[in-house]
Amino acid sequence: MLSGGAALALILSSTPATRADEPVDVELVLAVDVSLSMSADELEIQRHGYAAALTHDNVLRAIADGAHGKIAVTYVEWAGTSWQRVIVPWTVIANRADAERVVAQLSAQPPNSARRTSISGALEFGSDLFAESGYQGTKRVIDISGDGPNNQGAPVNLVRDGVVRQGIIINGLPLMTRSSFGGAYDVNDLDRYYSDCVIGGPGAFMIPVNDWTQFPEAIRRKLVLELAGPASPQWTIEEADHPPVALAQDKPAADCQVGEKMWRNRSWTPDSR
Secondary structure, three states, X not given: OOOHHHHHHHXXXXXOOOOOOXXXXXXXXXXXXXXXXXXXXXXXXXXXXXXXXXXXXXHHHHHHOOOOOOEEEEEEEEOOOOOEEEEEEEEEEOOHHHHHHHHHHHOOOOOOOEOOOOHHHHHHHHHHHHHHOOEEEXXXXXXXXXXXXXXXXXXXXXXXXXXXXXXXXXXEEEEOOOOOOOOOOOOOOHHHHHHHHHOEOXXXXXXXXXXXXXXXXXXXXXXXXXXXXXXXXXXXXXXXXXXXXXXXXXXXXXXXXXXXXXXXXXXXXOOOO
């Protein structure tokens, strides 16, 4: 028989030590829309745009200039409420070699697509990923892109507010590209919808994409702004000679239920988004 103290000591000695979360400057979830409203070519443009941005000198410089000189990133593709796929699990990027390893994972398999558009589902899934990252970021960000409004799942503005209360920042990349596969569920001023209903948190912003040719630059610029922050010289460089970044609005003006209403009012339109 062991005494109580000896038994406790034995248990503690046989229990593996819990590893503290690794500190990084930013924990970043890249959440990318792959709903059926986008063609196969457009899905590839997205993949290539992120790959080019992650290995761009300006992005790598923004990472290196951080207090820890490294970030943790995961890449997720999403569509409907129950369709989210982690393409690149949590990975540290501290230099070009790290970034190229992420790009290799990103390019290992072609993107898939699925029905419906649940921004709220993507935000809920993205926020849950932070609990299992194994990293401790000075800032936690969900970077979400999409070409239409939420039309499935919980109201996006309510989910947005819940995510922001967790201390997570949500930035947006509304794709106002008017794909030939879309039309029925397009909304005017998708950028305003993202500004009023999707993005949130301290310093949250979005950068609209009006044409697919703008996508690689928009992704690169957005990553630099997220990683560098307004106090960094990199922010000033990225803002020079560019359209203004739209910051989160205090008083929503867009109809945050517009996607759900269009879905309910559909008639013969194919179940695509």
